[in-house]
Amino acid sequence: MxxxxxxxxxxxxxxxxxxxxxxxxxxxxxxxxxxxxxxxxxxxxxxxxxxxxxxxxxxxxxxxxxxxxxxxxxxxxxxxxxxxxxxxxxxxxxxxxxxxxxxxxxxxxxxxxxxNFFGIESIEKNAMQIKSVPNALNLRSYLFQNFETAILTEDPAERQALLNVVIVGGGPTGVEIAGSLAEMRNDVLPKDYPELDLQQMQIFIVEADGEVLGPMSKEAQVKSRAYLEDLGVQLRLSRKVQRYEEGKAYISDTEFIPTRCLIWAAGxxxxxxxxxxxxxxxxxxxxxxxxxxxxxxxxxxxxxxxxxxxxxxxxxxxxxxxxxxxxxxxxxxxxxxxxxxxGDAPLDFKYTNKGSMAIVGRNRAVVDLPGNHTFGGFFGWLTWLFVHLMTLVGFRNKAVTLISWAISYFSTDKALRLIIRPYKRSDFKDDKGKARAEHNAQTPQYTPSVPTPSAPVVGG
Missing domain, CATH: 3.50.50.60 (FAD/NAD(P)-binding domain)
Structure with a gap:
């Protein structure tokens, strides 16, 4: 013991x-x-x-x-x-x-x-998540593996599914990753993949509520929505992904978005x-x-x-x-x-709300402060950067992050497009009986899927 x-x-x-x-x-x-x-x-x-x-x-x-x-x-x-x-x-x-x-x-x-996958087995089995460092590294590899596979794919429908990214959840995580992917599509990927028409790459946010960033102020919601639309992110509000299978994210019984990458950030x-x-x-x-x-x-x-x-x-x-x-x-x-x-009695917890914020992209962020004060744009972006930089643990992490951000800002580039450990989803159960995703050194193999006439394609 x-x-x-x-x-x-x-x-x-x-x-x-x-x-x-x-x-x-x-x-x-x-x-x-x-x-x-x-x-x-x-x-x-x-x-x-x-x-x-x-x-x-x-x-x-x-x-x-x-x-x-x-x-x-x-x-x-x-x-x-x-x-x-x-x-x-x-x-x-x-x-x-x-x-x-x-x-x-x-x-x-x-x-x-x-x-929380809300009991939807097909999503728990097939979706990507972003709750840990291994999750993030797996997602990075998976995204770029899809681009590499898209170059080799002759089927237009399958190529479109490989390029599309669907993000389920319009909270801060969903909004931030959608904005980052949109900037990468607009500024970075065309240089890396001249063989691909990256304008075909579509990024979707599917959100069950009527707005993104639901817990934030109405002004912040409107600003962030405008930022996302300006970046070319497609919003599907008041909609839910009901299941995800065979490269299709179904938002109704018959309507689906073709994608080989569904990122779950919904709960x-x-x-x-x-x-x-x-x-x-x-x-x-x-x-x-x-x-x-x-x-x-x-x-x-x-x-x-x-x-x-x-x-x-x-x-x-x-x-x-x-x-x-x-x-x-x-x-x-x-x-x-x-x-x-x-020997003194404990005191009750009292929460002090210091505000909330979310970043959408370069010079685009929204900040809610106590007292119904909201601002965004460049100053919101600077505020977001400062708060997150100061909260990082360790001087080295602060310094490296600041330098990386500065290089990305002035060059509009993201240098870490590395597939260090190729990712393949393999179904297995952990010791608590929950489905998990396993990575290994094999390239994913895909079975092409072509939309059927009875299932309308959204954004395909």
Whole structure:
């Protein structure tokens, strides 16, 4: 037990996950008389808001990832173990992991979120997602493999499907990746692929709501929609992708968009651990917590960030699954741990909304600030760049990202169009029975599909 973690008389706080919440909590406990143990299946913290730039070749993966051990170098009360947590045993205060059992005095679940496919098996099986660094690298390879295959394809219908990209979800992730792909199509790809008519490449956003960027202000929605349309992105609003099979994204029973690349950015679920009482896990796999982030019915188990479902009068459906919420909950929980050690009562969490933003492309972004202040364009773009640059972990990552952005801005180029590890989708089940995508060193083979008369083609 405890995988060589030193025995101590101090309380042991085990944090599962080193995302925004877990990272902030561990740092804020550096001066507390506790032993902090971080468990994460990866040995790095990754900056998820910039994953789409890795997927589209604007940044390399190591620009947005930073080693966990390097982040906490010098923090004497912290220990890190690379492990996959399988379940929690609240009766015995232990975690079961693939490297053994780990005891805790206090447990903090900062496990983040997983892609929610809403039970649509054909999409879960065939769509690309962008929730992790491997996802982003797979998507980058897959996009450029499709272009290479399109050059060799004689069937016009199949070539069109290889060139088309359908993005499901008009939130920040969907909008940002659509804008980035549109700029790449307009400025970069024609130089790389003169054999292809890149004007035929069509980029779609399919959004179930009536506007993109639903949580943002009406002004931001209108601006972002205008930016997308100016870049040539086609919007299918108040529509849903019902299934995705044989290179067709069906938006009704008979109407489809031909595409060999469907990117799913339409929803997320919490990543609750096995072993928790069923009554504390909500339908979307978030964990019900009180205003101290304590899991309902447990005295020493907490959850923060995307996985925590904290309901308030202002947020009857729970706080949004955003990085600022996770960071602020982590900061408050660290303060409460210190209060508990002094014998003081914990304080309730109060969220401070600092605004939201989304980037659509070069000199195109929208920013909502508290007090109904909205702006966009060049100054919105600068604000987005500054906030994200300052939030990156590590001086090197900040410097490399800034230089990469500067080169891309002045040259309108994205240099990282590399197929380092060719991607092929192979169906298999992981140990939790969920479909996943596997990559290997084989080039994907496609079976040409020709639209049938009974199925109208959208944008084909």
């Amino acid at each position: 405890d995988t060589n973690i030193p025995v101590t008389s101090q309380p042991r706080i085990v944090i599962v996950g080193c995302g925004f919440g877990g990272l902030r909590l561990a740092k804020d406990l550096a001066d507390a008389p506790v032993q902090v143990v971080i468990i994460d299946r990866n040995n790095y913290h990754n900056f998820q808001p910039l994953l789409y730039q890795v997927a589209t070749g604007a940044l390399e993966a190591d620009s947005i990832a930073y080693p966990i051990r390097k982040i906490f170098a010098g923090q004497e009360n912290l220990f890190y173990r690379m492990a996959d947590v399988q379940r929690v045993d609240t009766a015995h205060n232990t975690l079961e992991t693939n490297i053994g059992s780990i005891r805790y005095d206090h447990l903090v679940l900062a496990t983040g979120s997983l892609t 997320v679920n919490g990543s609750a651990l096995e072993g928790l009482a069923p009554e504390v896990v909500t339908r979307n796999r978030r964990i019900s917590v009180n205003h101290w982030n304590r899991v309902e019915g447990r005295k020493n188990v907490y959850a923060i960030g995307d996985v925590a479902n904290m309901v308030s009068d202002d947020m009857p459906r729970g706080y949004p699954m955003l990085a600022p919420v996770a960071i602020q909950q982590a900061e408050q929980l660290a303060r409460n741990f210190k209060r508990l050690l002094r």
